[in-house]
Amino acid sequence: MxxxxxxxxxxxxxxxxDGPLLGKVGSDLDAEKAAGEAGKAVANGLYRLIETFGSLDVVQRVLKLTVxxxxxAEFTEQPAVANGASRVLIDVLGDRGRHARSAVGVxxxxxxxxxxxxxxxxxAG
Amino acid sequence: MxxxxxxxxxxxxxxxxDGPLLGKVGSDLDAEKAAGEAGKAVANGLYRLIETFGSLDVVQRVLKLTVxxxxxAEFTEQPAVANGASRVLIDVLGDRGRHARSAVGVxxxxxxxxxxxxxxxxxAG
Amino acid sequence: MxxxxxxxxxxxxxxxxDGPLLGKVGSDLDAEKAAGEAGKAVANGLYRLIETFGSLDVVQRVLKLTVxxxxxAEFTEQPAVANGASRVLIDVLGDRGRHARSAVGVxxxxxxxxxxxxxxxxxAG
Structure with a gap:
């Protein structure tokens, strides 16, 4: 903060x-499956905010999402994966969930x- | 914001x-060519700021550039690539374009x- | 700033x-050795703050550490590497050194x- x-x-x-879903995107799993994982991961990020602030009411705007x-090395659909996270932010927070975003393959x-x-x-605060 | x-x-x-220049730096293209692409990419970033704020007059300082x-896996000239972006920021914004920077190979x-x-x-604002 | x-x-x-330690984590060096390098790197980051502000007294809180x-491609102990940097921040700054963190393999x-x-x-300031 x-x-x-x-x-x-x-x-x-x-x-x-069965433990976390593991694997490399582009070989072990595809962009659609990875988008689902991105959505679950960003939901955990919202959960952290709730832990810290008590609720999401204090969130005025998501400023930046990095995926x-x-x-x-050949994967090129990083934006499709990131969409899974962006959708959750917009679904939960509406206009407050709009954000700048970067998506890269690591x-x-x-x-x-x-x-x-x-x-x-x-x-807020 | x-x-x-x-x-x-x-x-x-x-x-x-002919569409975007594609390829992996260190095999398909070298650091110098990639530096040119970094410069064009950061120019698009400045364009986004103009879209949002009407001009670059509101920009008081570039705080951070990530490249x-x-x-x-063998490429080591990330700073040379990032210089292509840094130069554009300084050229366009002068001292306001100075920035902290990270450059990594993804x-x-x-x-x-x-x-x-x-x-x-x-x-500003 | x-x-x-x-x-x-x-x-x-x-x-x-003998020059900087070079190599890929997971093959050339292990997570423990890399954690030491992460600690030295973050110490350099603190040194930059001292260069800019004269001391670390102005640091109210570390907000974010990215490692x-x-x-x-098979390495999975990024958090163990990042711990080397986190420990230095806490050792030097105490509670002010607590931080949000991301660690990725590039x-x-x-x-x-x-x-x-x-x-x-x-x-501060």
Missing amino acids: DGGTAYVSGQVAFAGP FVNAT ASLPLGVPVEVELVAKV | DGGTAYVSGQVAFAGP FVNAT ASLPLGVPVEVELVAKV | DGGTAYVSGQVAFAGP FVNAT ASLPLGVPVEVELVAKV
Whole structure:
């Protein structure tokens, strides 16, 4: 938190009953499946904001979404993956969920998860 | 926008008449060519600011430039690529264009472009 | 600097007498060794703040730490590497050193160093 700016640590999708979904996008899973994981990861980011502030009412605007895709060297659909996260932000927060965004393919991610997302949000107070 | 802070989404170079320049830096194209693409990408970032604010007069300072280079595992000249973007910022904005910077090689980028850049800027108002 | 927010450029570990430690994490060096390099890199980030502000007294809070690990496609211990940087921030700054964090594996880094870190900090004034 910096005055009105909240930085949320990189988030991954919650583990399912069989553990987290792992794998490289472009070989082990496709963009559509990865978009679902991006959505779950950003939902965890919103959960962190609720933990910190008690609710999402304080969120005035999502300022920045960064989507790191654990991708092959040939993968080119990073925006399609990121859309899974963007949709959740808009669905939950409406116009307050609109954001600047970057999406890149990285070499590897913690645990071997396919997607990690980070958020910067403007908050009241 | 967060009060005086503007976040610009990741930008790539505009497509030429034959479509965008694609390829991996370190194999398909070299650092010098990629630096030119970084310059075009950051110019698009400035264009986004003009779209939002009407002109660059409101830009008090570029705070941060991040340069994602679609690079081979052996590529080490990320700073030379980023210089292409830094030069454009200084050329256009003078001292207001000075910035903190990070440059990293990523596994892959949208469409297969060689460079993506993102900007954070301090703006008046 | 944006009012109270300082952006520190991507930092790598200082070169030793034989030049900088180079290599890919997951093959050339392991997570523990890379964590040491992350710690040295973030110490350089603190040094930049001292250069700019005269001391670390002005640092009210580290807002964000991003750790880029020059990693193989199979590497999954990015958090262990990042811990090397987080520990230095807490050791030096105490509670003021607590931070949001992201850690990702990238394809390549400047010079071939194993780790690059960037910082955003809230500063007085």
